[in-house]
Amino acid sequence: MENKIQAYFDALAPRWDQMCSHDQEKIHRILDACAIAPTDRVLDIACGTGVLAPYLRERNPAAVTAIDLSPQMIARAREKHPEGVRFLCGDVLELRGETFDVCIVYSAFPHFLEPERLIQKAWELLSPGGRLVVAHSQSRAQINAVHGGSASEISMGLMEASRLQSLMEPLFTVTERIDNEEMYLVRGVK
Numbered sequence: 001m002e003n004k005i006q007a008y009f010d011a012l013a014p015r016w017d018q019m020c021s022h023d024q025e026k027i028h029r030i031l032d033a034c035a036i037a038p039t040d041r042v043l044d045i046a047c048g049t050g051v052l053a054p055y056l057r058e059r060n061p062a063a064v065t066a067i068d069l070s071p072q073m074i075a076r077a078r079e080k081h082p083e084g085v086r087f088l089c090g091d092v093l094e095l096r097g098e099t100f101d102v103c104i105v106y107s108a109f110p111h112f113l114e115p116e117r118l119i120q121k122a123w124e125l126l127s128p129g130g131r132l133v134v135a136h137s138q139s140r141a142q143i144n145a146v147h148g149g150s151a152s153e154i155s156m157g158l159m160e161a162s163r164l165q166s167l168m169e170p171l172f173t174v175t176e177r178i179d180n181e182e183m184y185l186v187r188g189v190k
Contacts, residue, residue, distance in 0.1 A: 026137035026183050027055050030106065033176055033187045034133050036061050040101035043125060045092050046108030050077030050085065057084045067092050093117055099127050105134045110143065110155040116167055123171040126190045132172060134164060135185040143184065161186050
């Protein structure tokens with residue numbers, strides 16, 4: 001399945017930024033939930049073409065690492081943002097030997113077909129007190145409308161935030177949950 005997901009996004013990478021739009025105000029709201037401090041090390045999981053990179057750099061964390069499965073998405077991200085972010089091409093589930101203070105999964109959660117594994121991995125990567133934020137700057141209904149049809153082979157529907165909270169709670173204390181017509185966000189603290 002990993003190869004299908006990679007191939008799908010590799011094919012879309014050249015036109016991805018024209019296909020997708022992101023509400024800047026909502027991105028700032030999502031990053032506020034991350035509570036990024038100057039000493040924080042941030043991991044942008046499934047970063048795509050680096051949509052969050054400039055917004056994360058504005059927050060002045062100690063370091064920003066962004067990872068994505070698609071080599072073509074990472075290539076675009078590196079072109080767009082040659083400085084200030086370390087981009088890695090690979091599967092976050094295989095990332096080892098690193099620790100972060102914030103893990104964010106923005107506009108990508110439905111592509112993790114085993115969400116429990118992602119949550120467990122984020123917990124392993126986070127330092128004590130670290131934050132995991134899963135967010136979309138669109139509503140669950142809007143996301144699910146996109147993740148049907150041709151994308152259904154490489155994604156699942158975006159679950160209700162209450163279900164995500166229940167998956168996170170064995171490992172995280174969920175401190176914020178939004179699931180409305182405007183956006184989707186679940187924040188947990190390790």
